[in-house]
Amino acid sequence: MDLPDELLHEVLRRVPPRRLAACRRVCRNWRDAIDGRGLVLEHLAPGPLRGIFVDFFDNFFDNRRHGFFSRAATPPIDGSLGFLPNTSRAWREWNRHCNISDHCNGLILFRNGRATYVCNPWTRRWAKLPWPAAGFPHGRGHLVFDPTLSLHYRVMCFPGVPKRPSPPVYPPPAKKPRGRYSLVTWTSTYVENLPLSLRESYEQEVESMGSMEWPPYSYAVQMFSSATGQWEDRHFVRQGDAVTTVSGMWSNPLADGVHGCHTAVCWQGAFYIIRSGGFIMRFSLLEDKYVTIKTPTLAQKLASHTNDYGYRIRPCLYLGKSKQGLYLTAHEGYELRIWIMHGVSESCHMPEWELKHQVDFKPSFSRFYTSNNTRKEVESWILDISEEGLNDRGDQGWDSEDDSIIDAEGGIGNNLQGETKKCYGVHLLGYHPCKEIIFLGNRYNGFAYYLGSSKLQYLGKLYPAGDTLLIMMSYITSFIYTPCKDDLLPAQNDR
Template identity: 30%
Template structure:
């Protein structure tokens, strides 16, 4: 403490600059001198952290470059065009996950706000058995909280390959054996690979199960091979929640390397598509057809053009963002008003409709795809028939956001996005 007090202010500022925001806030309270250094150098800037929802990143099938659906305020500063990565421009890879402003691609971790990126080292083999090609089905998830640390982790979570018999990934049993189908899933220990930006390499991590398994391999295996495209995850309070197969999720305790199986409510296996995510009060999930949004189609016709500000970023807008320098200044009053107005649930807002008197009767129903959850409100986003809406759990109101068009291709993956303007991504280019 004495040494820091005697050090020049620029040295103290450089030391404090390397501390995560939550710890920096505690350091600011140590003494008046440190508080003066933090304030004078604007080291503690909450506006740089991902504390507000800025839009929704989505992709279509066949995979195209990520698209951003947001207010114009966000579209002027952030883009999903990732031409600056070290891959051939004719190769497009999907978004695997999104966490606190970072995107996890197949081979990269990217911050689209600051345009910093890291290429991950080659993936470790999912099975050490010689010649094994069956134990290769793994999903990738990102864990990151810039308020706690600049470092992030990437998890490879094994799931059951579509074609049985399959290998038991924990025990590396890869032969054609009927006993494989009778093995419990997930196993204990559950062996996963984790990349840490602290070490810069992949390492095995052994997770011990608390409670019962979800069932046998044969019982919990996905009905359809395409289910692997919808296995989303969410990070909340030192735990990673991962949807596995079709009927359950894992709560992985990152502090104690344990996990617990949580089963979804009963549904039609192979037809329901549960979507999990983090909202204001914690973990949430939504099941297809639980919320009837058919009236949205009736209230907001397809040619509706007036109203809310959320739009899909055009190619020209993407190029313009990349031509401009990264702006770390706080949003001006106009942009703030536009962003806050996107979620005005006032009853006088003509784009807010109460669903309390809606019934479930009627004939044909358009399918509304769950785009994700608002990380800081009790709100979930849905899209169907080109209409995109936000549904408020507390008030049972629907807010029309705009039209998210993407031609004749199929909407494949989507992620709620909160911009992170902290420029300290470890190992970034």
């Protein structure tokens, strides 16, 4: 017997949110009845922007650190993730491999030595992942979590491009080499001087491997599911043509030269990730299918360059989501080019790219640091690495009329040319999830850049207070944090 709509609404409204989320998975009619009344989406959807988790690498001590860059918030967010096991400051100083690997809709993937955790800073719940039988592949895992569809999460590890085979060692060594520096350096001259039979066999092996499609038709991904609590190999079938071949990837400058500072996004039920070679893969987790999406031609014409101090800066492709959907940013030095993706769906594999914005920040930062010599900026954000989180420091929100706003358009006078030496490069920290605002880092200062008005605003210091070896520290990764107030993680330490 069907219940009247009013009575059904009252019954569903009294069901706890977590139980209601479970009811959505019973059948399509139940899901439509719950979603049509908006009873669970508002609670499970990620909340507003609360801050940015930033990972640093200390080149002097060869270890990693992380902190939470934000305004004062109540309740505070534990930027050190001190509720996890073995995350005290003393432990982090001893263990050099504590770092945030990924964030997705309120959940964080955290590596602590050989242990990997999925945690929710809002609820302070966490779960330790089992070690996969085959071991973790090279590179970090990616977290997939969409609370509007399910409170279960996945961790995906993607295989890289097969490496070019090494030539045979000739003549064979009398003893097996030992030590990390006993490797032979292969050159074209070495291969040419091999005996004919060995050279032909090696060239056939290279040709056979290099002729394979990339990415392959059946793409094997190592995946952990919280629903089963196990790792498994999931095979995704490609829809459409391959992008290139393995040999094409070996010769592609983007395969090694592009550093994806943020390469993955979970959006509208699909998972998008930038792969080596400068293309995007879109995975449908429900159908075990994937498609490849070509990035704009201009984004692929990136090249490494040297900054003012002679250090090599690698180009970067950043994939994020904001007000209008998916944003692709090509970041090279101080220059940013931003595209918006339109028209991608299960039936349309070739989206349109709209060039939204392009800017060169070098004049803007030069002007900022010159003017900063005569006035003190108001810090509305602060980087927190303590276990207590930020205290409430009152209302220190953004003010579009304050003096820290800088016009990012226009040039600068010749008398400011020397000030560009103070700019160590710009780091893209992330996009505001609901507004067209980009968060940037420069000289360990945080900034907000408004796409609509081309205004640059100073936020605060972007390094741990008291550190003196700032020149030795560099950014590794950063993650925009939007809290999720519910999950299916074990109740280790509920709020």
